[in-house]
Amino acid sequence: MSEYNLDYLDELEAEAIHILREVAGQFEKPALLFSGGKDSITLVRLAEKAFRPGKFPFPLVHIDTGHNFEETIQYRDEMVARIGEKLIIGSVQQSIDEGKVIEQTGKNASRNALQTVTLLDTILEHKFDACIGGARRDEEKARAKERIFSVRDEFGQWDPKRQRPELWNIYNGKIHKGENVRVFPISNWTELDVWNYIRRENIALPSIYFAHQRDCITRNGQLMAASPFLNMDDEDLVESKKVRFRTVGDMSCTAAVESDADLIDDIIQEISESKISERGARLDDKVSEAAMEDRKKGGYF
Amino acid sequence: MNILKFFTAGSVDDGKSTLIGRLLYDTDSILADQLEALQSSNRKNDDGTIDLAILTDGLRAEREQGITIDVAYKYFQTAKRKFIIADTPGHIQYTRNMVTGASTANLAIILIDARNGVVEQTIRHSYLVSLLGIKHIVVAINKMDMMDYSETVFTAIKEKYKALAQNLGLKEVTYIPVSALKGDNIVQPSTNMDWYEGESLLHFLEQVDTDLQDKTTKARMPVQWVIRPQTDELHDYRGYAGRVLSGTFKVNDKVTALPAGTSSTISKIEFFENELEQALAGQSVIIHLKDNIDISRGDTLVNSSALPIESKLIEADLCWMDTRALDTSIMYIIQHNSKTTKCKINEILHKVDINTLEKHTADEFKLNDIGRVIVKTADALAFDLYGDNRANGSAILIDSRTNLTVGALMFRASVE
Incomplete structure (x- = not known):
């Protein structure tokens, strides 16, 4: 073709x-x-x-x-x-x-x-x-x-x-x-x-894709949203961070990234420069190669 | 920015995966966590550097055996282009995978090990490139570092390949001396080969004019789906949804629906909420006709002034893709764009020894065999010759016992 x-x-x-x-x-x-x-x-x-x-x-x-x-x-x-x-x-x-x-x-x-x-x-x-x-x-x-x-x-x-x-x-x-x-x-x-297409088409997204203030804990080196679905204990330190999510999965396995990108242009800029792949923020992929x-x-x- | 789809032909030993790894690595297309996974892997080159080949070996079996079994698709982009690589195995038992990877490519990179020059495998790969009708070929002569970056070595291989290219009718061939391992002429021009005045591989890929592929202007659109909302306000709405295979359809063009042969005029072309004056090759649109004629999925809309061939008896090149051999006594399903019908392979005209390019007669057709056959279809197909129009000149064979895709067909002539 x-x-x-x-x-x-x-x-x-x-x-x-x-x-x-x-x-x-x-x-x-x-x-x-x-x-x-x-x-x-x-x-x-x-x-x-x-x-x-x-x-x-x-x-x-x-x-x-x-x-x-x-x-x-x-x-x-x-x-x-x-x-x-x-x-x-x-x-x-x-x-x-x-x-x-x-x-x-x-x-x-x-x-x-x-x-x-x-x-x-x-x-x-x-x-x-x-x-x-x-x-x-x-x-x-x-x-x-x-x-x-x-x-x-x-x-x-x-x-x-x-x-x-x-x-x-x-x-x-x-x-x-x-x-x-x-x-x-x-x-x-x-x-x-996908992001360039979303921008071009002016498609609305759930707000969690954009930077927002959220209570998080650090698990296995990654930022997780504090929620009733995480089994948290006294060792888990809850901190308020400005974060966004690059993928949207189950709350218990989707990690956040610290970010100030609250507009789609900023997100595209951030991804273009990012050195961590999208699934790098998914604990489910980390089990083995x-x-x-x-x-x-x-x-x- | 547009897309260039290319595929790479070569074996593990030629450094094919390393070449792709190098393209990704040197264009910063490898991200930190992937690089980390790479570094923690225990496969290293002899000098302790990262084995870039791991980047493309996706499946567990491949990592264990250190070979590429399947087709892996890789993506990268530069400021000028988006690239889609079909990384295919080069060994003869994976011919079908190579045919698969080559079917959507507009450019092929043929890898030659500078130590060995043009070998049997080079002939095989080049034959497949000509069979699949890929117009642009880059001959990447690799491992130049192991031959002291010698111009004599490069020129000798180039001359030998020229003869092969001529024999196969390959016209647009570009020769680049590279070292995938060391990075010479992959992204950056090499400082080790001052005698080479051409471009680096990436630079060539960024600017190569891909319009050469499928230059046909004959308008074709297989109908995939008829859109009929049947609501009160859209009671009479009837739109034919499909992707333009080739050429351009314009409003007021006279078109013919095949196989019925009925003609009408395009009244409207829609794309989502917009009306278009014309639909170009590659676009997925909805076409409306002035007359209410009977058209359904599997029919093809064509420009009435440039009709395709219609035939039930077709001479075609066949690549067999299943472990179960071709059976000329049974019926298969042929899928040509959105059309499916029953068919039989009536006759095997010849088989090609793809290592020597010799043709010989044959009674059987097994996995990875390639040759010329005559296909007899239950319904007539409206097609073009593969050499003129890849998209409308190709089809697949399906074994109705297993539902597997067992053959790739490239139409070469109508027998009637």
């Missing part, structure tokens, strides 16, 4: 819209996984560009750990009301109550790993055959090798050695019953691309 008259953001956008329309065309019951983070917010805008003035051919699905930033939930509900699309919530608390997963204990307890079970149950309950997600290949080295249409077996597992070749702009969404496909329309975007690969094999986003 000769795309060279297009600016890079236009090209990335056109590719993502093409992928979203392929999902609509190839699957019976797709869903868009919405976390309230900037990547899935970007996906919602791309879906508007792909399908308006029609309705989305899929609902939004939020896997709710119960350990959310309040601001994210508020944002989610306002956004859903604005766009008038259906929202389905899969609750990790419910998975715990039903005994399907067991809450972790100890100082580093987090519900991050438990999400996978809730996600798979939600997929099963609604018979979703494709789940659109906001993962990008620049986030992590296992993700760098994942296909845009990434097939999962009926246990939700990703098998990196049996990935289908993905050629040209042709996506093979054929699956057997019980399997499903994770689709990543912004695979080829970088963190900076292959942490993400292992979680993806187990059915994670």
Whole structure:
């Protein structure tokens, strides 16, 4: 395809819209996984560009750990009301109550790993055959090798050695019953691309992405928001800091960075100069060099 | 700023991963925590410096075996361009991965080890580049540091490659002597090779004119999805959503919907909340027609004055991608843009020995085999020849027993 008259953001956008329309065309019951983070917010805008003035051919699905930033939930509900699309919530608390997963204990307890079970149950309950997600290949080295249409077996597992070749702009969404496909329309975007796009499109974000004063504690060298969801003890010193978040996940595993960037231009400036990658602020990736690969094999986003 | 997608062909021993690592490292595209993880890893070069190859070896098996199995995509940008690298393995058993990585690239970097010169692998990689129709080639002659940065060595390899390029019809070839390990001519011009007057690799990649790829002006848009809100105020709204593969569609252009062959005129082109005068190649838009004709997903809108080929019997190059061999007695699914239909491989015309480029007859087609076949499709496809239009001249084969993508097809002629 000769795309060279297009600016890079236009090209990335056109590719993502093409992928979203392929999902609509190839699957019976797709869903868009919405976390309230900037990547899935970007996906919602791309879906508007792909399908308006029609309705989305899929609902939004939020896997709710119960350990959310309040601001994210508020944002989610306002956004859903604005766009008038259906929202389905899969609750990790419910998975715990039903005994399907067991809450972790100890100082580093987090519900991050438990999400996978809730996600798979939600997929099963609604018979979703494709789940659109906001993962990008620049986030992590296992993700760098994942296909845009990434097939999962009926246990939700990703098998990196049996990935289908993905050629040209042709996506093979054929699956057997019980399997499903994770689709990543912004695979080829970088963190900076997403921010530049958000700026260009003037997309509103949850306020926690911008610098604000917050009570924090330091855990394993990283700043965590003080919250009832962290198992804190007397050794944890609560300090008020001016921070912002680069990713939005579960409160118990998303670290803050100290920042004065309260405007999007400042954030873009900060990221351009930053020497810590975005997932560097995610404790869930720090377990081992292959942490993400292992979680993806187990059915994670 | 635009995007350049390139892929790298070479083996571990040629220093391919080191070359990519070097590009990322020297353009400050490696962040502190990644660098930290890199330094804490126990793989080091002989002189104790960081092994930059680790940056691209993403999967556990690859780190354990020190090889690149799959296609890894890497991203970096400079003030001039955004780059997407498809890092593919160079060994013959990973031919299918290389074909995959090359399918979306507009430029190929072919790595040659200066100690060995043009070898069997170079021929194979160059053949794949010509097969996949990549117009720009950079021949990076690596490990110049181990050959005393000798101009004679460089020139001898260059002359030998020229003959190969001519044989394969590769026209736009640029030769750069480099040392990925030491950083010569990767980002900064080397101070060790005063005799070389060309640009560094990065500088070349930043300014190379990529318009050469797919210069076709024939307007094509496969319909992916029909937008019909069916609300009270948009009761008669019917828009055809798709991405323009090639050429330009303008309002008032006469277009034909294939395979039906019915024609109409473009009444409106929409992109989200805007109306456009024209839609360019690469843009995802919604097209409206003056007449209400029956069009659905899988159909293609084309400019009526430049129709594509329509045929059920197509001569194509095939790269086989599955461990289960081709079976000429069964039906496969062919996916050409948004269209899928059943097909059979009617005949294997020849297979190519991709190390020697010799053609020979064959009864079987196995993993990584490449050759010429005749495909018979249930429904006619509306296509262009791959050499004229990559996007509308390519298709994949799917095995309906496994749903795996088993073959890559490049259309070369209509048999009818």
